[in-house]
Amino acid sequence: MTTEDVLTHATLLERQLDDVRLETSAYEAAGTMPVMGRASYLPSFEFSTEGLARSDQFAAWRNSFAAMLELTEVEPTTTDFRGRQKLWDLGSLVLAQISTDSLEFSSLPGHVRRDPVDHWTMTVLLSGQIRTDAARRAYTAGPGEVQIHSLGGCFTGVVDRSEMLILFVPRDLSLETAATLGSAEFSTLSTGMGRLFSDYLVDVANRLPMLTQADLPGLAAATRAMILACVSPSADHIEAAEGPIANVLLERARQLVRNRLLDPKLGSELVRRELGISRTRLYNLFEPFGGVMHYIQHRRLLSAYAALADPKDRRLIFQIAEECGFSDGAEFSRAFKRAFGDSPSEVRNRGGGGIPIRLDLEDCPSEERLGVLLRRLQG
Structure with a gap:
């Protein structure tokens, strides 16, 4: 698939989303939003540490990530720990919008991986910075850049107070995405195409409230195409394929x-x-x-x-x-x-x-x- 094919795919999705937005706006302006149409919109699911006792805040935040990471407070204090998630179930993908105070993270050790979650994560920083250490190398990402992690690998890291989008990509999404993300795991996409993927994911997040279940196959196809076009592993990361x-x-x-x-x-x-x-x-x-x-x-x-x-x-x-x-x-x-x-x-x-x-x-x-x-x- 060429870059031109991918951009065409993405453009078609953009037009589809624009049509949905315009139709929704027209219904809302007329005050005649169809009940079935409203009910079919994709739901989002939120979790926040706000309102919890200070002694419970970080524990609750840590537990919410327990399936994929171990979290540690950088500097435990008496002030509140602020964390907020917003999740979307996209069928073959999951998207999370995360806001978090500073913390350290690490992959799960082998003794707790009896029923492991093993996906790729593509993290787009909206603010703050992430540093990851994996396989004797370290890499960072700032606003607008994308980091790729493999939840089944071994890594540690630290995140500043940050906002981010995390796309969870299953290993069996397709052979092509498996090969592409496998080549680029534990790296930062800081190329022009990487920035294009970052912009794409931000736009998807902004438009999700206007989508329905019927839109998910097209969204998955466009996202897969964008991954194939925009993820290009750095030369020093490729080791004999x-x-x-x-x-x-x-x-x-x-x-x-x-x-x-x-x-x-x-x-x-x-x-x-x-x-x-x-x-x-x-x-x-x-x-x-x-x-x-x-x-x-x-x-x-x-x-x-x-x-x-x-x-x-x-x-x-x-x-x-x-x-x-x-x-x-x-x-x-x-x-x-x-x-x-x-x-x-x-x-x-x-x-x-x-x-x-x-x-x-x-x-x-x-x-x-x-x-x-x-x-x-x-x-």
Whole structure:
């Protein structure tokens, strides 16, 4: 895809958003906003430390990011800690608008990554500065610049009092984005094209209140196109194309798991043979997910949940468990409850309603919504 193609894609989206804005303005001016139209707008979900006791403010802010980062106050004081989130669920993407006082951050250590969230984050600074240390290198970003992190990698950093937009991009969005972002992870986009992406994301954030669910496929396509055109890794960051190769291998492995999920022979050795790589390479690919078998089991549990939640699927629980690779019913029940918080029979008796991570965000405590959205994005 050429830069011209991307800019054309983005221009079409701009026109679509302008049409929506003009139509909305006309309805509002006439005082005849359709009820169904208003209800279909994309909701946003907010969380703020304002109003909490000072002793609880930073703890609540830290908990809201617990699925992806560990946070530490830079200089704990008796003054308020100010933090505010505004979240949008964009289906295949998540966008967050963040305002925060100064803090330090670090990736989650391996011992807590049993059910890890592993996405790329593209952070656009609106004010303030971020410094990140990763793989023996440090890089900073200021207003208008974009930083790219990999939540499955190892890094630390510090952020000044700042405002920012964070786009969460799942690893399975597409092979092309996986290769592109894999090449540029842990870097700052300070090129002209990087600034173009920054401007694009700011404009999207400004226009989200005018969008509906029907607009999300077009928005996802335009954003993916902008990523492919605007993300160009710096020359000193490319190391023999190792990043793109690893990401292509990971996507092939995920596709293999999806296609053969219910095959009783599916396991780490089968995946390794199909990819034609060493055990060490396979381990490194899936280390952020807790290993190959943990990833396979989690996908199978998701499949089992979907079956149990489907009121039309009347197979017995033990039949679903066996078809999803669990020969021991007690083991299946324990793993299922660890993953979802409910037993298989509780899900079946509830008569459907979807996987817990897909519950209406209105039902979630406000400080847990970011973690829920990121796990939902993980699929």
